[in-house]
Amino acid sequence: MRNTILLVSLPILFVLALNCLEVEAQVCRPSGKIIGKKPPHGKCNTEDDSDCCFKGKIYTTYKCSPQVSSHTKAVLTLNSFEKGGDGGGPSECDKKYHSDDRPIVALSTGWFNRKSRCLNNITISANGRSVVAMVVDECDSTMGCDEVHDYQPPCADNIVDASRAVWEALGVPKNDWGYMDITWADA
Numbered sequence: 281m282r283n284t285i286l287l288v289s290l291p292i293l294f295v296l297a298l299n300c301l302e303v304e305a306q307v308c309r310p311s312g313k314i315i316g317k318k319p320p321h322g323k324c325n326t327e328d329d330s331d332c333c334f335k336g337k338i339y340t341t342y343k344c345s346p347q348v349s350s351h352t353k354a355v356l357t358l359n360s361f362e363k364g365g366d367g368g369g370p371s372e373c374d375k376k377y378h379s380d381d382r383p384i385v386a387l388s389t390g391w392f393n394r395k396s397r398c399l400n401n402i403t404i405s406a407n408g409r410s411v412v413a414m415v416v417d418e419c420d421s422t423m424g425c426d427e428v429h430d431y432q433p434p435c436a437d438n439i440v441d442a443s444r445a446v447w448e449a450l451g452v453p454k455n456d457w458g459y460m461d462i463t464w465a466d467a
């Protein structure tokens with residue numbers, strides 16, 4: 281009986297372990313590609329310099345993100361988590377909209393790690409400053425160019441997509457908001 285349980289559970293444990301490895305891989309390789317569709321007229325919110333998908337353009341997708349460390353390298357981008365903002369629907373973690381005056385972020389799929397960081401805080405560092413921000417959403421690296429994703433391309437595998445409060449706390453002049461190299465760690 282006990283052997284049977286072992287025989288049955290070992291492969292399951294193995295698959296679980298493999299899945300974990302896949303999510304935060306040392307090196308994250310693309311998982312596929314999607315071909316962009318033209319957003320319907322008036323769709324795709326370009327506020328915060330968001331990209332809209334182009335018809336026929338090929339976008340790379342990822343199911344993983346680079347391994348997390350005490351100073352994980354990432355690209356900080358700007359997002360609105362408010363209703364009607366460029367973030368699309370409500371946040372994945374709590375199905376709510378959030379004020380951009382709060383330091384909150386969305387993480388690339390691998391780092392979001394199937395909601396495991398939901399409502400946890402991360403410390404973001406850049407410019408000799410740091411800010412603690414709460415994870416409320418996923419920056420989907422696996423899909424994009426559809427209504428759910430506001431007709432924006434899939435995220436890269438290394439994105440911390442942040443509210444304006446994060447950019448302000450890091451002391452970045454408003455004209456420079458958009459893309460910036462940062463490091464982050466679990467707080």
Ligand SMILES: *[C@@H]1O[C@H](CO)[C@@H](O)[C@H](O)[C@H]1NC(C)=O
Binds near residue numbers: 414
């Ligand atoms: C994250 O920070 C917020 C704001 O400081 C706090 O309310 C919340 O409890 C923190 N979350 C966790 C999981 O510690």
